[in-house]
Amino acid sequence: MKKLSIICLITLFLLSSIVILSSCTQTVTLYFASLENDQAYLAKETREVKEQGENIYKAIIEELINGPSSEELYPTIPSDSVINSVKLSDGLAIVDFDLRIITNYEDIPHSSTTETLAIYSIVNTLTEFEEIEMVKITIESKDSGEINGIHIEDFWGHIGIYENFYRNTEIIKNNG
Numbered sequence: 001m002k003k004l005s006i007i008c009l010i011t012l013f014l015l016s017s018i019v020i021l022s023s024c025t026q027t028v029t030l031y032f033a034s035l036e037n038d039q040a041y042l043a044k045e046t047r048e049v050k051e052q053g054e055n056i057y058k059a060i061i062e063e064l065i066n067g068p069s070s071e072e073l074y075p076t077i078p079s080d081s082v083i084n085s086v087k088l089s090d091g092l093a094i095v096d097f098d099l100r101i102i103t104n105y106e107d108i109p110h111s112s113t114t115e116t117l118a119i120y121s122i123v124n125t126l127t128e129f130e131e132i133e134m135v136k137i138t139i140e141s142k143d144s145g146e147i148n149g150i151h152i153e154d155f156w157g158h159i160g161i162y163e164n165f166y167r168n169t170e171i172i173k174n175n176g
Helices: 002-023 052-064 111-124
Strands: 026-038 041-050 083-089 090-096 134-139
Touching: 026 052, 026 083, 041 052, 041 111, 052 083, 052 090, 052 111, 090 111, 111 134
Parallel strands: 090 134
Antiparallel strands: 026 041, 083 090
């Protein structure tokens, strides 16, 4: 009987530990589009995201894809975009997307302005983390060439993704 009680207590402890650990969240800063006086900026929005170890970066980009909570802000990434992976190495986060991020023109019209907002919403969101200094964006693990006849190196047609991107504070509303 004593062994059964100990086993029950251990099981109860393990189950409660799992519940507690799975409910841990982290407050993160995301960047979405903001329009003011005919000027486009990125603006901060904080959100609680479930901690998922190294997958926290992927979860955060998925939150960007989900769009802003505030009605005053606008999405920067098409809602059907799929993130394949986010890998971190020596201060560089490599964010790999499915081809849909550059082929969906309906959610977010492609222009030099929306392209800049999209790229730097990703970059500025990830560089909020001390361990990330720069970001590389790839499409289907490539940063140049073609996929299914679509040139990918110029993202939405204006900014080359063959280079690494650094945080851009000038595009943030109030230079936050």
